[in-house]
Amino acid sequence: xxxxKLKTIQKQKTVFQKTDKxxxxxLWSKQQKPINxxxxxxxxxxxxxxxxxxVPAHAAAxxxxxxxxxxxxxxxxxxxxxxxxxxxxxxxxxxxxxLWEYKLPGTDEWIPLSQERLEVLHPSxxxxxxxxxxxxxxxxxxxxxxxxxxxxxxxTPAELxxxxxxxxxxxxxxxxxxxxxxxxxxxxxxxxxxxxxxxxEGQKAELSVDTKAPSVTYQWFKGEPAAENxxxxxxxxxxxFENAAQDDAGTYAVVVSGGGKTETVTANLTVFEQPxxxxxxxxxxxxxxxxxxxxxxxxxxxxxxxxxxGTPVGEGGNIFTIDSADAGSDGxxxxxxxxxxxxxxxxxxxxxxxxxxxxxxAQPKDTYAFAGQAASFDVTAPDGADLxxxxxxxxxxxxxxxxxxxxxxxxxxxxxxxPVEKSDEGTYFVTVSQTFGTGENAETVVxxxxxxxxxxxxxxxxxNTISAGEDVTLTVTGGEQQTERTLFRAYAWxxxxxxxxxxxDGASKRTYERHGVSGAENGTQFFVRMMVDGFILDSxxxxxxxxxxxxxxxxxxxxTENNSTDSDGNSGVNRGSSSxxxxxxxxxxxxxxxxxxxxxxxxxxNETVPVKQSxxxxxxxxxxxxxYLWAGAAAAFAIVCLxxxxxxxxxxxxxxxxx
Numbered sequence: 001x002x003x004x005k006l007k008t009i010q011k012q013k014t015v016f017q018k019t020d021k022x023x024x025x026x027l028w029s030k031q032q033k034p035i036n037x038x039x040x041x042x043x044x045x046x047x048x049x050x051x052x053x054x055v056p057a058h059a060a061a062x063x064x065x066x067x068x069x070x071x072x073x074x075x076x077x078x079x080x081x082x083x084x085x086x087x088x089x090x091x092x093x094x095x096x097x098x099l100w101e102y103k104l105p106g107t108d109e110w111i112p113l114s115q116e117r118l119e120v121l122h123p124s125x126x127x128x129x130x131x132x133x134x135x136x137x138x139x140x141x142x143x144x145x146x147x148x149x150x151x152x153x154x155x156t157p158a159e160l161x162x163x164x165x166x167x168x169x170x171x172x173x174x175x176x177x178x179x180x181x182x183x184x185x186x187x188x189x190x191x192x193x194x195x196x197x198x199x200x201e202g203q204k205a206e207l208s209v210d211t212k213a214p215s216v217t218y219q220w221f222k223g224e225p226a227a228e229n230x231x232x233x234x235x236x237x238x239x240x241f242e243n244a245a246q247d248d249a250g251t252y253a254v255v256v257s258g259g260g261k262t263e264t265v266t267a268n269l270t271v272f273e274q275p276x277x278x279x280x281x282x283x284x285x286x287x288x289x290x291x292x293x294x295x296x297x298x299x300x301x302x303x304x305x306x307x308x309x310g311t312p313v314g315e316g317g318n319i320f321t322i323d324s325a326d327a328g329s330d331g332x333x334x335x336x337x338x339x340x341x342x343x344x345x346x347x348x349x350x351x352x353x354x355x356x357x358x359x360x361x362a363q364p365k366d367t368y369a370f371a372g373q374a375a376s377f378d379v380t381a382p383d384g385a386d387l388x389x390x391x392x393x394x395x396x397x398x399x400x401x402x403x404x405x406x407x408x409x410x411x412x413x414x415x416x417x418x419p420v421e422k423s424d425e426g427t428y429f430v431t432v433s434q435t436f437g438t439g440e441n442a443e444t445v446v447x448x449x450x451x452x453x454x455x456x457x458x459x460x461x462x463x464n465t466i467s468a469g470e471d472v473t474l475t476v477t478g479g480e481q482q483t484e485r486t487l488f489r490a491y492a493w494x495x496x497x498x499x500x501x502x503x504x505d506g507a508s509k510r511t512y513e514r515h516g517v518s519g520a521e522n523g524t525q526f527f528v529r530m531m532v533d534g535f536i537l538d539s540x541x542x543x544x545x546x547x548x549x550x551x552x553x554x555x556x557x558x559x560t561e562n563n564s565t566d567s568d569g570n571s572g573v574n575r576g577s578s579s580x581x582x583x584x585x586x587x588x589x590x591x592x593x594x595x596x597x598x599x600x601x602x603x604x605x606n607e608t609v610p611v612k613q614s615x616x617x618x619x620x621x622x623x624x625x626x627x628y629l630w631a632g633a634a635a636a637f638a639i640v641c642l643x644x645x646x647x648x649x650x651x652x653x654x655x656x657x658x659x
């Protein structure tokens with residue numbers, strides 16, 4: 001029993017162990033299924049990645065096996081098929097594709113026939129080759145050993161002769177290419193087109209010819225394509241004239257040869273003269289005319305300024321006119337020319353031409369003088385002329401009198417040889433002639449100055465015969481010819497009674513009166529200093545002659561004597577009024593009897609006037625600041641005194657009221 005029982009127990013134990021093992025195995029298998037699936041996916045992905053990476057690398061390292069010819073020959077109008085059959089060494093890969101491109105003769109650009117790589121998924125694709133319809137076919141599935149792609153042109157034009165085609169095979173960045181050239185039989189089509197040229201004299205000009213035909217030669221001729229007209233060395237597409245001249249203008253022929261064919265085309269060269277201006281040198285107010293020898297077939301535009309950066313002027317046309325030039329018209333001008341309605345011809349620009357508007361640098365100005373004294377007019381002409389000439393006139397340009405020997409920039413009335421007289425009063429102007437250039441190229445410009453006035457003043461005496469006890473009045477006359485401005489005048493009278501010159505206090509008006517002249521004043525000298533419009537004028541010296549009252553005969557004798565010659569040999573000049581009164585002696589200004597200048601006061605309010613300038617040689621100016629300082633001090637002192645009087649007067653009244 002025991003043994004049987006033991007065996008039974010052991011058998012049961014064994015069964016239990018087997019059952020437990022099967023359960024554990026089933027459980028382990030259940031747990032491992034996801035793990036095995038993941039491993040399987042990982043292995044498959046690794047294999048796929050190897051295929052995608054290893055195959056292009058292998059293909060890139062190999063050369064293309066193909067039978068695309070280096071060149072294809074066909075005839076114009078016939079069907080052409082460019083066939084590529086081959087593959088890279090090694091595996092293909094499912095995304096390997098083709099890229100067709102073409103390059104026209106004479107160009108460097110490869111133009112794709114499609115925007116993407118063509119694969120078996122695109123068995124036929126319509127394309128265009130420079131406007132010509134074509135088709136790309138792809139045969140055989142991707143897993144075949146050989147693949148064929150064909151470029152088909154149903155009607156091949158002659159213009160495609162020499163066109164290159166390139167096929168690029170590969171995928172991603174692993175690509176290989178082959179190239180073939182298409183030769184259209186029956187001769188090439190040159191189809192040459194010449195481009196005209198134009199330029200201004202002295203500038204660069206070009207003629208050119210354009211053709212799409214490859215492998216052609218060129219030869220230029222002046223005129224007909226004959227041996228005598230052949231231009232040596234002119235064997236390119238462009239004929240260049242570095243310094244175009246009028247003799248270069250005309251028709252040129254160019255012979256284009258290639259593929260057994262020859263074609264001749266012509267081009268015209270137009271050479272314009274540089275623009276002109278007339279006159280080149282002119283005065284203000286002159287009419288100026290610019291012109292260029294361009295016909296109505298050309299469009300012109302004028303500019304003021306430097307070429308390329310000027311400002312447009314005028315309304316266009318081959319002639320530009322300035323009706324009345326002014327100082328602003330001076331400067332550089334140029335013109336641009338283009339063929340009307342011809343976009344192939346460029347715009348050409350002329351050289352600059354310069355217009356010189358001559359104007360006087362300084363005009364003569366109004367001036368003032370006392371009779372018997374000096375005066376002058378001045379003018380300044382511009383620099384740069386080869387010859388400058390002057391002529392002064394009295395009057396106006398419409399009614400003028402030539403002043404003899406007045407042919408310099410200064411018109412001078414000399415106080416000694418040609419002093420100012422009352423009859424000299426009036427209007428003056430000058431013409432200035434400037435010549436630019438010499439010989440046939442000489443050009444003369446005549447400039448007329450503005451009008452300037454000479455205002456003449458006189459110092460007169462009221463009485464013809466002055467006896468002791470009588471009154472005498474000295475007066476400044478003149479100034480009837482007013483200038484554009486209102487004359488501002490100030491006066492200061494001086495006398496010399498034998499003790500030197502001194503200013504007469506209170507004598508600051510146009511007239512100076514002496515009442516009850518005594519015999520002791522015989523021989524007293526007077527003169528007046530006047531300021532007018534900023535000029536300081538000194539009159540001549542007037543000598544007062546007083547005759548004894550009781551001796552009429554002696555008075556007559558003295559009058560006769562004083563009309564002769566003074567002790568210095570200077571003749572007495574009668575500068576009396578229009579009625580003949582006031583016989584006095586006016587001495588020349590160069591006598592050293594004039595006093596030192598003093599402050600001049602006005603007629604109206606006895607106001608101090610500063611001296612600004614002088615047209616009298618050697619005249620010194622006063623310092624008006626000192627006069628104003630003394631006047632201010634005096635006014636302040638008067639105010640202080642008045643204030644003190646008021647204060648003390650009030651105080652005194654207060655004291656009296658308190659008492």
